[in-house]
Amino acid sequence: MARVELDGVRKVYPNGHVGVAGASFSIADGELLVLVGPSGCGKSTLLRMIAGLESISAGTLRIGERVVNDIAPRDRDIAMVFQSYALYPHMSVADNLAFGLKLRGHDRASVDARVREAAKTLELDALLDRKPGQLSGGQRQRVALGRALVRNPQVFLLDEPLSNLDAKLRMSMRVEIARLHRQLGATMVYVTHDQIEAMTLGQRIVVLDRGEIQQIDTPMALYERPANLFVATFLGSPAMNVLRGRLVRAGGWALALEDGNRVPLGDALPDAAMEGRDVAIGIRPEHLQRADGGGFAPVVEVVEPVGSDVFVNLRHGAVPLIARLPPGDLPEPGSVLPLRLATRHLHLFDAQSGTRLAG
Numbered sequence: 199m200a201r202v203e204l205d206g207v208r209k210v211y212p213n214g215h216v217g218v219a220g221a222s223f224s225i226a227d228g229e230l231l232v233l234v235g236p237s238g239c240g241k242s243t244l245l246r247m248i249a250g251l252e253s254i255s256a257g258t259l260r261i262g263e264r265v266v267n268d269i270a271p272r273d274r275d276i277a278m279v280f281q282s283y284a285l286y287p288h289m290s291v292a293d294n295l296a297f298g299l300k301l302r303g304h305d306r307a308s309v310d311a312r313v314r315e316a317a318k319t320l321e322l323d324a325l326l327d328r329k330p331g332q333l334s335g336g337q338r339q340r341v342a343l344g345r346a347l348v349r350n351p352q353v354f355l356l357d358e359p360l361s362n363l364d365a366k367l368r369m370s371m372r373v374e375i376a377r378l379h380r381q382l383g384a385t386m387v388y389v390t391h392d393q394i395e396a397m398t399l400g401q402r403i404v405v406l407d408r409g410e411i412q413q414i415d416t417p418m419a420l421y422e423r424p425a426n427l428f429v430a431t432f433l434g435s436p437a438m439n440v441l442r443g444r445l446v447r448a449g450g451w452a453l454a455l456e457d458g459n460r461v462p463l464g465d466a467l468p469d470a471a472m473e474g475r476d477v478a479i480g481i482r483p484e485h486l487q488r489a490d491g492g493g494f495a496p497v498v499e500v501v502e503p504v505g506s507d508v509f510v511n512l513r514h515g516a517v518p519l520i521a522r523l524p525p526g527d528l529p530e531p532g533s534v535l536p537l538r539l540a541t542r543h544l545h546l547f548d549a550q551s552g553t554r555l556a557g
């Protein structure tokens with residue numbers, strides 16, 4: 199296994215579009231790193247540059263100790279798993295697994311041994327004679343993983359490998375991949391646009407938006423201290439609430455919203471210099487709590503009980519909010535539900551740039 203290091207790695211497509219604006223980070227030996235971001239943010243571009251399927255416009259890419267910018271994909275000792283699986287339909291599972299190894303001139307005995315071992319790891323033993331058309335989506339996915347596995351590469355690159363599966367299967371395959379990662383101790387880069395997949399699978403997560411890295415950290419650090427509004431609202435489900443307005447003091451702190459409504463913030467704000475500042479305040483749904491007094495009074499629109507929690511969709515003036523409340527008495531749509539912000543859990547961002555402010 200190996201460490202992967204990117205230093206200012208940049209991709210400008212021939213039409214001038216900047217796919218990746220310049221990425222600098224490293225993936226530790228044996229780490230499972232997730233690249234996450236919305237469609238078009240440059241995840242596949244970045245992964246394909248690591249794989250060698252896309253040329254690098256600027257910067258340096260190292261796998262192990264070696265600079266690989268100009269090394270052909272087949273000589274980089276990586277294996278990539280695609281969203282589309284790309285299995286050969288006319289070949290059996292066994293032949294699909296063996297194909298890449300045979301192509302590289304491995305002898306028959308070692309090919310057979312590796313195929314048997316991968317089939318065992320992925321529980322494909324009983325399916326080796328079938329054609330891909332005779333497999334379920336999850337089984338096909340396991341064959342695609344198996345094809346990477348038999349190669350025993352330095353680095354595994356996975357581009358949205360689970361996105362063709364239904365929700366339940368995706369969850370079980372997610373656990374499967376995490377187990378595989380632990381078992382192999384492999385270096386893996388995993389691309390997804392699904393923030394839940396990113397949070398549950400990644401040891402660290404790189405959040406991308408429009409070709410730019412927004413933040414790199416562990417899942418919980420990203421959740422608890424997002425560096426900007428993009429990261430704050432991208433990670434977490436339901437998404438973080440955002441209230442825009444001006445910080446004022448009236449006894450304690452309050453946020454004066456554009457529509458004239460006020461939201462009390464208690465005493466938990468940093469320093470007096472913040473007074474009069476235009477900000478965006480982020481508060482996660484679980485940090486909106488029922489208030490007995492001293493809160494604010496949004497109107498309930500839609501109540502969604504999901505068993506362990508109740509998601510309450512509200513509106514405060516023009517501002518939509520969502521609160522995650524413990525199960526119990528369900529509030530009535532149309533009623534006023536007094537809430538307060540758990541002020542220790544406020545996130546404060548600059549109104550213009552969206553950058554996190556102190557605290």
Ligand SMILES: Nc1ncnc2c1ncn2[C@@H]1O[C@H](COP(=O)(O)OP(=O)(O)OP(=O)(O)O)[C@@H](O)[C@H]1O
Nearest residue numbers: 211213215217236237238239240241242243244391
């Ligand atoms: N060959 C190309 N020429 C010009 N622009 C391209 C090319 N390939 C991709 N792009 C653009 O580069 C940006 C990043 O594309 P990329 O495929 O890396 O996105 P992604 O994050 O993988 O998105 P998705 O989640 O939809 O797969 C997109 O805006 C895309 O339209």
Ligand SMILES: [Mg+2]
Nearest residue numbers: 241242243357
């Ligand atoms: Mg992609």
